[in-house]
Amino acid sequence: MPFKGNKKEYDSRLQRIADDLESGERYAVVAYGEAAALVLEACTKPMPQLCAIVAYYPTTVPANMTFPPSLHVAVHLAGSQNFGTKANSYTYPDTEVGFAEHRATDDHNVYNKASTRLAWSRTLACLRKGFNIECSAEMEELWERHLLQAFSRKDADRTMATMYEDGDSNDDDVLHVNHVPTMVGGTGYHDLHEFYSHEFIPHSPPSLKLHLLSRTVGTDRIVDELLLRFRHTQEIPWLLPRVPPTDREVEVVIVVVVTLRGNKLARENIYWDQASVLMQVGLLDPALVPQTFKATGKNLDGKDTVDRLPVTGAEAAWMVVDEQSEDNNKLLEG
Template sequence: MQRTHEPFLKHLSKNKTPYVIVSAEDAEFDDITLQDLRAEGFETHYVAMNDDPPTRFAERLHRIGNQLAGVNERFAVVAYGDAASALLTHHPAATSRFSALIAYYPSTIPDPTRTSYGMDISILVHLTGTNVNITRNQEVLGIQGKRKTVRKRIDPGLGVGGELKLAYPSYSYKGVESGFAEHDLEEYDSVAAEVAWGRTLGVLREVFGVKVDVERIKDQFVEGMYCCGDLWSWSGQELMVNEVDVEKNPQKALASLHPEAKVVFAPTLAGGRTSSQLTQFYENHFAPSPASLNARLISRTIGTDRVVDEMSLSFVHDMEIPWLLPLVSPTHKKVEMTVVSIVKIRGGKLETEHVYWDQASVLVQVGLLEHGKLPVVGADGAQAVLGRDVELNGLLGGEG
């Protein structure tokens, strides 16, 4: 499967060329991962471990990295399986141009209580399951002997990506197997892979001084895809509906999306997974919006590759709104609701948007659910988030 990306240099700031070497055992590797790294602005090369012994392989890879980086630049390595184990154990000297090692499911790791890395080297380890093999050097009177491998049980936390208390940043992903981050393997797990990718991307950007304005990319999506022909516009923190009916331009809106973009409005299963589905959704189901619609940004959280917006929406239900109340005729009732939008950016384009809200609250306000007979609330939920004086714990039988 091929991915195509357009440059997004206007969003990307970097001081020097960020060289990234990807390494694993086999001669060929997951093309999607390599393409995704390149799309993020990293000059990416693949080096196979082949049948080299660990020490020889580590020396060869460091030599290739130093040649790539030249005199004044540095390189990072993203390694998988046995290649990751070899590089964790045979790490370079402090004078190396090696800046970071990100290890995916190494078969063994060096003793985290006795292993130290240079101050200039960033380490990140992604592990699987609840056990890990640890290699230790046996010592007798200060003389190192043979290495011994022991199996240690680890606590993976709540599920996906629990942080481990080791000497270097390490995370364990429960319920997945080695290979979970490689798209071309049966073991691939999209949830664990995405969490690990965000952490990997964060380390790489930090060590190379790469900055990406994901907030601006998100706002361009709002202005392009959501507005679908400038039906909405931002004014400070408020998203207002324009009074002028502007001709929709879905092609312009889709330009801000990743080729494999997916948009899901979870409560109603609205959205799309392909360009044609998204075009149809935004043309026929999302716009136009009620003239009374007022949207206000409550909070924004910005991560490595995600922007999370918490918004307040209010409007009069005087027209059909397919994405919110499909197959429901206008009730002419006022609705207040809070919406959470989680946008993920990949390669400078929006790859996914997940949108959530309390549908039961909306149904109460338009008269489709009876307040008081079910454990649901109406506009009070949105008003409480906005800081208004609303009684809390009413459904629990407690006092606010």
């Protein structure tokens, strides 16, 4: 319902949205710019069957903006907008009005991918509250199925069946998996199928075990904290690319941030302490401090020399599992 400059006509159209709805049906409004400002002003008064409003960078906000208790509201403001609101609002630093609209033909493209994704998660949360939609159980079931196929059953086709088949027209629609410390993974459905088929699944050590430590389920994201254990009996391209097997035991905590689009997985970012892994397989010696930090008694900044690298091994993982397994601040001693 585009705004064409006539405020009175637009307000009248807003008031008539519910005319074609059946009893018990609800609706929501998502608006941008000047239209968003008009929607916020109109909806301070009760509107039958309206359950949620999402306003992207409204040009103004009502001075005393108070909404009916049953109405869920989210207001997204650009960092360049120097006003706030008492409503459920969010400001996105270093953005301009229009940051959530991808306009490839514009000379001055203000689109901001990171802020757009964050705003979308908050938009989705607002809409789900308005329509009373709970999806956490289905999200967890899908993620568990993905882990089962990738790690236990080692089936690339069924692993990919849990993932979003991306389109080609919008960068935000591209499926993406990134193992952050090594930058290994894939972008796009085809590339990821190749990755799981030829790199991830065939090179998973038989000893590899995952132990869930914590899980946080959000609107469209799941964050898992996992203890990863294995014996390094074969090359693991995503964790230790081009490193031959060392036959050493490794324990490390990994954090997986998975984003869903609809009922499929769309993005995964996997984080861990790579220095700890390198220590445990013998590729990193804490005593090997660069000469410039220890040769003259002072480093380049005139400070005390460094006698070891500030890295830890498997004990870092043990302390996540049991906070009393190790002493704090060992690296601060001396």
